[in-house]
Amino acid sequence: MTADVSIRNATKVFGSFRALDDVSLDIAAGEFIVLLGPSGCGKTTLLSILGGFIEPTSGTISIGGEDMTHVSPARRPTTTMFQDYALFPHMCLRDNVGFGLRMRGMGKAERFEKAFSYLDLVGLRASSAKKPHELSGGQRQRVALARALAVDPHVLLLDEPLGALDLKLRRQMQDELKAIQKRVGTTFVHVTHDQEEAMAIADRIVVMNKGRIEDVGTPASIYMRPRSLFSAGFMGEANFLPAKVRGASGSEAEVETALGRVALPASAFVSGSPAVGKDVTLCIRPEHFRNANADVPTVSLGRGRITGSAFFGTHHRCHLAAGDAVLTAHLPQTDTPQTGAELDLRLKADSIVVLQEGV
Amino acid sequence: MRHLSTWLAALYAGLIYLFIFLPVVVLVLFSFQDGSLPVPPLNGLTLRWYEAIFSDGKLMAALGNSLLVALISSAVACVLGFLAAYAFARYTLPASGLLRGLIVAPMTVSTLIIGLGLLSILNITGLRLSLVTVGIGHVVINLPLCFAIIYASMGGHQVNIERAARDLGARDWQVMLLVTAPMLLPSILAAFFLSVTFSWDEFIVAFLLSRFDVTLPVEIWSMLRSGLDPKTNAIGSVVFLISIAFLVVMEFTVFRKTGKSS
Numbered sequence: 001m002t003a004d005v006s007i008r009n010a011t012k013v014f015g016s017f018r019a020l021d022d023v024s025l026d027i028a029a030g031e032f033i034v035l036l037g038p039s040g041c042g043k044t045t046l047l048s049i050l051g052g053f054i055e056p057t058s059g060t061i062s063i064g065g066e067d068m069t070h071v072s073p074a075r076r077p078t079t080t081m082f083q084d085y086a087l088f089p090h091m092c093l094r095d096n097v098g099f100g101l102r103m104r105g106m107g108k109a110e111r112f113e114k115a116f117s118y119l120d121l122v123g124l125r126a127s128s129a130k131k132p133h134e135l136s137g138g139q140r141q142r143v144a145l146a147r148a149l150a151v152d153p154h155v156l157l158l159d160e161p162l163g164a165l166d167l168k169l170r171r172q173m174q175d176e177l178k179a180i181q182k183r184v185g186t187t188f189v190h191v192t193h194d195q196e197e198a199m200a201i202a203d204r205i206v207v208m209n210k211g212r213i214e215d216v217g218t219p220a221s222i223y224m225r226p227r228s229l230f231s232a233g234f235m236g237e238a239n240f241l242p243a244k245v246r247g248a249s250g251s252e253a254e255v256e257t258a259l260g261r262v263a264l265p266a267s268a269f270v271s272g273s274p275a276v277g278k279d280v281t282l283c284i285r286p287e288h289f290r291n292a293n294a295d296v297p298t299v300s301l302g303r304g305r306i307t308g309s310a311f312f313g314t315h316h317r318c319h320l321a322a323g324d325a326v327l328t329a330h331l332p333q334t335d336t337p338q339t340g341a342e343l344d345l346r347l348k349a350d351s352i353v354v355l356q357e358g359v
Numbered sequence: 360m361r362h363l364s365t366w367l368a369a370l371y372a373g374l375i376y377l378f379i380f381l382p383v384v385v386l387v388l389f390s391f392q393d394g395s396l397p398v399p400p401l402n403g404l405t406l407r408w409y410e411a412i413f414s415d416g417k418l419m420a421a422l423g424n425s426l427l428v429a430l431i432s433s434a435v436a437c438v439l440g441f442l443a444a445y446a447f448a449r450y451t452l453p454a455s456g457l458l459r460g461l462i463v464a465p466m467t468v469s470t471l472i473i474g475l476g477l478l479s480i481l482n483i484t485g486l487r488l489s490l491v492t493v494g495i496g497h498v499v500i501n502l503p504l505c506f507a508i509i510y511a512s513m514g515g516h517q518v519n520i521e522r523a524a525r526d527l528g529a530r531d532w533q534v535m536l537l538v539t540a541p542m543l544l545p546s547i548l549a550a551f552f553l554s555v556t557f558s559w560d561e562f563i564v565a566f567l568l569s570r571f572d573v574t575l576p577v578e579i580w581s582m583l584r585s586g587l588d589p590k591t592n593a594i595g596s597v598v599f600l601i602s603i604a605f606l607v608v609m610e611f612t613v614f615r616k617t618g619k620s621s
Binding site: 051053072073074078079080082084086087088089090099100103104147148151 | 516519520522523524525526527528529530533537538541542544
């Protein structure tokens with residue numbers, strides 16, 4: 001089962017701290033949404049408000065068109081998968097997964113059958129008589145997922161569920177989560193501070209900071225066209241170059257940076273059209289410094305000198321000095337960057353994003 | 360040098376254990392005395408004093424009463440202690456520190472004061488002295504202990520588990536009965552068995568609050584008034600044996616449980 005979620009002007013104040021500041025968000029039924037942000041950004045507060053564990057100071061929550069703002073967790077069509085799994089330590093896996101069904105008054109035979117089918121879904125049917133402490137972290141994770149899904153929630157809330165797993169297992173669980181979400185079709189709202197995890201599983205990512213939503217979009221659009229400095233900096237690496245708008249025509253704008261004047265297409269201005277004299281910031285991803293083809297429009301930021309580099313497998317990460325600016329560039333793994341060598345800082349015009357905030 | 364200090368330490372430990380257990384050893388030894396006085400010299404060994412106590416109807420009735428009072432009053436104390444601990448650990452209560460202190464405070468009050476206080480309350484209310492009143496007295500004495508043990512084991516890590524249960528549709532009583540209590544079972548059992556052993560050989564309150572049906576310590580006391588004989592040693596040994604049995608059961612259940620759930 002699945003349902004859409006609508007959050008309207010949700011605000012939560014703890015004492016003098018605004019954990020959530022006028023947040024509005026619409027989530028479509030069956031969507032996999034990831035709330036991404038650093039700790040203290042309000043993502044967990046938002047999740048708790050969706051789950052009914054916290055009531056918002058103001059604003060409303062509706063799920064499947066019904067107002068849920070003041071409904072208790074037990075009576076919401078949501079279940080939560082907790083960060084520490086929160087499995088019942090004294091029950092076997094079958095009873096853990098069947099607990100929600102038991103609370104709904106389902107008979108033993110039917111309940112066990114359903115619990116087995118959900119344990120099957122996560123590949124743990126053979127362990128149904130085990131207790132949680134006999135399982136590995138990844139297995140406990142799967143039981144927590146099965147338990148939360150067994151009651152057919154319309155919306156599943158996941159509170160940093162993969163945080164305690166090691167990298168390899170985390171990757172594997174991300175794939176599994178995504179696959180299971182596609183299979184059951186339930187709306188998933190997943191909280192994490194790990195941007196790679198967000199990109200791996202999300203249909204849409206919601207970037208949060210200081211209780212507000214900074215950016216919402218598909219992983220690609222948030223990475224390629226971030227709409228705020230915070231969003232650009234949090235999702236991967238970015239160079240920020242302060243600039244001033246010097247001229248603007250219909251389809252093009254000229255900005256002045258410490259590395260010279262460059263002409264950029266108006267489409268680079270993702271958050272509002274260019275206004276002459278305004279301080280803006282150019283956001284350049286490090287991998288965009290790779291030699292651009294000559295047959296697309298390019299801009300040049302002069303030349304940079306390599307001051308250091310390290311090999312990362314998929315690329316060389318190089319520090320560049322260009323004028324007073326210090327930049328980071330990712331060069332192809334087949335290159336052999338030498339410290340002191342000079343580099344032509346040429347990149348595709350449409351790869352630059354201009355943000356209407358000063359650094 | 361090192362050898363000497365080890366030897367001295369062993370001697371010291373030996374003396375401590377002797378000091379603690381000598382009275383019990385003497386009591387048990389002279390319960391087998393073949394003679395009518397439980398004092399040295401030991402004339403020979405016999406089981407006739409045990410035979411005497413097991414065929415003594417009054418004594419056996421008192422033993423049964425004691426067990427009944429111990430088990431029921433401990434169960435009540437555990438239930439009340441658990442509910443109080445749950446409230447203090449899971450809800451923000453006004454003046455919570457003060458109230459918590461007040462629950463534990465009776466532990467520091469002498470049982471004589473508690474017994475006399477209860478006696479005057481019972482006189483006012485007109486409730487007749489019986490095993491029930493003894494049981495009430497033992498609940499008053501053991502509740503602070505049960506509360507303290509159970510409260511100490513309620514940590515923050517169980518809060519999320521209870522939240523999960525609630526999230527899955529459990530009502531408050533279901534959370535307590537199906538999730539919290541089973542998780543805390545080791546400490547609840549520890550509180551229960553400790554409470555049973557305390558109630559089992561409690562004398563003052565049992566003496567003050569009982570009349571016709573008495574518990575074993577009170578019956579032994581009235582036996583003592585007619586003078587020493589090895590029969591008192593024998594029943595004393597039985598009391599001691601049963602106390603030990605409770606402790607052993609506690610050790611096994613509690614250690615087995617904690618060993619499993621960690």
